[in-house]
Amino acid sequence: MARIIFLGFSAILFSFSTADDTLTPGRPLTDDSEASLISVGGKFQLGFFSPVGSSNRYVGIWFRNVSVDSVVWIANRRRPIASKSGILSLTANGTLLIADGNGNGNGTTVYWSSSTEVSVANPVAQLLDDANLVVREAGGDQNSYPAWQSHDFPTNIHLPGMKLGWNLTSGFNRQLTAWTSATDPAPGIYTLGIEKQGNAQEFVWQGTQPRWRSGPWNGLYFSGVPTIELDSLLRQEFVVDEQEVAAWFTVGNPSVILRSVLMPDGLLRSESWIEETQKWNVRAYVPMDRCDSFYPCGPNAVCYPNAWPMCQCLPGFRPRNPQNWDVIGNPSDGCVRTTALDCQNGTDRFFQQSSVKLPDTTASAVNRSMSLEDCRSWCLRNCSCTAYASANLSTGSESGCMIWTSGLADIKFLYGSSSAQPLYVRLAAADLVTATEPMESGQRRMLTIIITVSCVAVLFFVCVACCVWAAKKKKSKCTIAEATGNFCMDNKLGEGGFGPVYKGKLKEGQEIAVKRLSKTSMQGTDEFKNEVMVIAKLQHRNLVRLLGCCVQGGERMLIYEYMLNGSLDTFLFDRDRCRLLDWRMRYNIILGIARGLLYLHHDSRYRIIHRDLKTSNILLDKDMNPKISDFGMAKLFGGDETTGNTKRVVGT
Incomplete structure (x- = not known):
């Protein structure tokens, strides 16, 4: 008898410890019993839970074998239950209910309902192995669309x-x-x-x-x-x-x-x-990145994530409000055409803008059966059409058609995305010289004459340039003062061990950065001469370029190319700007610095040890290309030298 009682008790215990994947009317899940449903493959579980840091109770579905942040769906997310008195039940017509009751299925307050519109005669609720909780007729077609499913919500x-x-x-x-x-x-x-x-x-x-x-x-x-x-x-x-x-x-x-x-x-x-x-x-x-924000540049402009400023007008367009773009730094007005379209005479052409996210298509027109050539013709016939693109690349070539009939909004340049589909922007002929139209023989003769004269002129100007190059390398103090607004504080970019650095602009329009030796600087004439001597011997795309110098009276100044994005440390150690450096950009910066160092240590005419390499001495141009700067502490070695002596310890 004892054996029979034990076996009976074991059977009862086993029935409560074995989870099912199905809920039926009259057999609710109660929170206090910790009952649950488990999908047939054991991947997902449904039951009551509380989020980390909360005591509220919810009915949800979660990954069984994921230990962190495993919840994938919640039924009563708008109305949690304050205690472990909740029940989940299935009514006779196929509606799921979450209520607050005493655990016997007779809830007093309904917190959530599946609101099934289709009544089911013999309903069951089943948790599938794709985390979908479905309500369907028991024994019905498993492939038929359920009366209700959690994947719809x-x-x-x-x-x-x-x-x-x-x-x-x-x-x-x-x-x-x-x-x-x-x-x-x-x-x-x-x-x-x-x-x-x-x-x-x-x-x-x-x-x-x-x-x-x-x-x-x-x-x-x-x-x-x-x-x-x-x-x-x-x-x-x-x-x-x-x-x-x-x-x-x-x-x-x-x-x-x-x-x-x-x-x-x-x-x-x-x-x-x-x-x-x-x-x-x-x-x-x-x-x-910043260009993923919706519509950051206004109409007819492209957002370049790695450039500064990030917004640039499409070819054939200009800023609607240059004051906003150049002074205020607000490009939201976008761009307008440089030359109006000439639809009536049919002279308009198309410029192919590659590697971009296509403009917002909310108001675009689509024809998926049209060829790309027919799409071009459709756009030309429609005087309101501003651009077109393929609607389908799955066939291996461009087919289908999208056209835009208003401003082109929210265009982002996609770096390294050669597979990105092109956008064909409609332009006036004056803004686009096509290379596909055949030239007549008279045009060919004229082109030959132009090329010949141009070559002679280029050779002449090269000779003249060589004669004046050395003189231009040395700048007068007056020239530098004029370029920097007499060393105006508004043009001050920062200050290092050498002295203050100012932004300037020469008469010919070139932007420059000027390092001015401070009278209180720990670095002196030796470092000044050293930097000029070192950089004059170097030429590499990842090293900053010295444009000239000024030695006049007690003044000592170095003139460099201006780096639009400043130094690397202003990105790395700024909470907001550091988010602009995605992993691809960080990798390119690291690679550029490594190329510069390899050149200094192995590939240049002299072996050069920088001795002060740090993030503040890595400058970034408009395309975020890194350039090593500040060679005041650098030391030169002969090509066969591997060691050297110094009288003081400096650098980083």
Whole structure:
């Protein structure tokens, strides 16, 4: 008898400890019993939980084998339960309810409902192995569309196979909404979704205001994210038809755990779980740089993330308000045409702008069956058309058609993205000289004469330049004072051991940086002579270029090329500016510094040891190319020398 009682008790214990993947009417999950559903493959679990740092109770779905930040979906994110008295139940008509009760399924306050519009005769709720909680008829077709599913109501996580976007039949829209904070899953101010107007594209909105835009889908990738095509772990999918406008991604290796997360600060991150470190690895994120902000430069301008200033007008355009661009530094007015279009006479041409995220397509027109040549003709016939581009690259060539009929907004230059599709900008013939039209014989003769005369003129000016070059290297104090506004404090860039550094502009328009030896400087005439002597022997793209010097009376000044982006330390040690340095840019800076040092140590005529290399002595030009500067402490060696003596210890 004892054995029978023991076996019976074991069977009861086993039935409570074995989780199911299905919820049925009359068998609710209660928080106080810690009951849960586990997907059939054991990948996901559904139950009650509290976020880290909070005592509120929620019903959610999470990764079973992920130890950190594992929650992927929450039902009652707007109304948490204050205690562990919650129940999750399925009604007889197929509606899921979260209520506050006494644990017997008779809830008193409803905190959340699935609001199923379609009544199900014999319903079950099942947790699938893709983290989708579905409500369908028991024993029905597993491949049929469920009466309700959690994937139609995502929170802040996008998982493989989960669609975002529009069901055009019902008008239903699936969007991600960020948490309010790391400990509060209530809906925050940022959402990610698809704008279906014009040529569809993804947006991150802050409230109702766009914050980031993906660019349109071209059959392979969103035009603003061309690197997604090269991703070996996932495949991006997008569909536009009569039933839906939707985006999703798939993973080739089912053992890899990938997700996209919309963070409380509006950052959209692609992450993979690393089992060895038990951490999420951030693979990519947007917005990635200042040009990812929506519409930073106004219409008809391109945003260059690595340039300063970052906004430049498209060819054939000029700033609408030069005062705002040059003085205030506010380019939001954008650019206007230099020459008006001549649609009536048909003389307009197109300029190919490569390596850019295509302009905002919310108001664009699309024809996916048209060839690119027909697209060009369509644009020329439409006097309102300002640009065109291919709508489909999946065939291996450009096909389909998009045209824009207003200002070209939110264009970003994509460094290193040779696969980025081109934009064809409509220009007046005066702003674009085409090289494709055949020349008549008279034009060829004229061109020959022009080239011959030009060559003779160039040789003459080279000879003259050689004669005056040495004189121009030495600048007078008056010339430097005039260039720097008499060493005006407004032009002061900074101060080092040598003395103050001023920004200046010569009469011919060249911008310069002037180092003026201070009377109180610890460095003196020896360092001045040393720097002139060293740099005069050097020529390399990663070394700052000395333009001249001034030795007059007691004055000692060095004149360098002006570096638009200043020194590297102003980026690295500034909380806001350091975010402008993405990993590709940091790598290029490191590589440039290494090239400069290799030249100094091995490839130059003299072996030179800098002795004062630090971030403040690494200058960045307008394209963020690094240049080593400040050679006052440098020491020269012969080509076969490897050691040297010094009377004082200096440098870094």
